[in-house]
Amino acid sequence: MPEPSSGLVPLQAFLLLAALLFCIGVWGLINSRNAVRVLMSIELMLNAVNINLMAFSSYIDGDLIRGQVFAVFVITVAAAEAAVGLAILLSLYRNRVTVDMERFNLLRW
C-alpha cells in the first residue's frame, strides 16, 4: 500500500493551491464593498491556512499530526470570529442602514 507521502500528489501542489486561495481571499478582502463578502473572504483565507497546516501535518509530521490539532483550533477560532463579526455587522447595519464598506468611515481622518 503506497503511503500518501510517496503518492503522485506532491506537497507543493497543496501549498500552491493554498497560496492561490489565500491570495483570492486577500483580494476579496480589499476590494469587496459588501461587508458580508468581507467576512466570506476572511473565511477563505482561514481555509487556505488550514489546507497548509493539514498538508504539512500529513507529509512532514505524519506520526504526531500536530498540524491537525492546530487546524481544529483554527476552526474553533474561525467559528467564534464569524459569530462576533456578524453581530458587529448587524449592529453597524442598525446604525448606518447600509452594508457598504465605503460608508463605514467614522474613524477616518
Added chain:
Amino acid sequence: MTIANSTELICFLILGAVVVLGSLGVVLLANIVYSAFLLGGVFMAVAGLYLLLNASFVAAAQVLVYVGAVNVLILFAIMLVNKREDLKPIEGLALRRLLSGGVCLGLLALLIRVALTTPWAVPGPAAIGVGATERIGEHLFTDYLLPFELASVLLLMAMIGAIVLARRDVLEADVGTGDAVNQVLVEKPQTPLLIDKSTS
C-alpha cells in the same frame, strides 16, 4: 486506507478546481446569495482535500462547523441585512482594483517561490492513517490541554459578545446603580434607543 495514486491525483485536481473557481465566484459574483452558496461548496471541497490527506476527523469538523454553522450564519446575516441599495460609484475604483490585484499577484509569486524552492523534509515519518482521531484526542488532553480549555473560554466569550452586540433593545436602568439611563447613538442622536413600553 490509501487509494490508488491516479485516483488520488484526479480527486486532487477536481477538488482544487472547485476550490479555486468557487472562491473566485465568492469574490467576484455580484449577487451575494450566490456567493454564500458557492462558499459552502468551497468548504465542502476543502473537506474533501482533508480526506485526501488522511484526516477524517478534521474533515468532519470542517463540514459540521463551516458548512453547518458558519455558512448558515452568513446566510442569516444576508437575510437580515438584505436591502437593495445602489452603491455610489467611487473615483479611482479601477486603479484601486488594479493596484490591489498587483499586490496580491506579488504575494502569490512570493508564496509560490517559497513553496517551490524550500527543501521540504519529505518524506517524513509514515502517516498514522486511521489512528489520527485517537492521536488528536491524546494531543488535546495532554500537551494541548491549556489551548483546548482556552478555546472553550473563547467560545463562551464569543457567544456572550455576539448576543450583547446583536441585541436590539437596551436596559432602562443601569444594572449596577439602578439609575435611569438612556444611551444615545453618536451617529443618530435623534433616534431614541429605549423602546417605549407604555404604548404597547
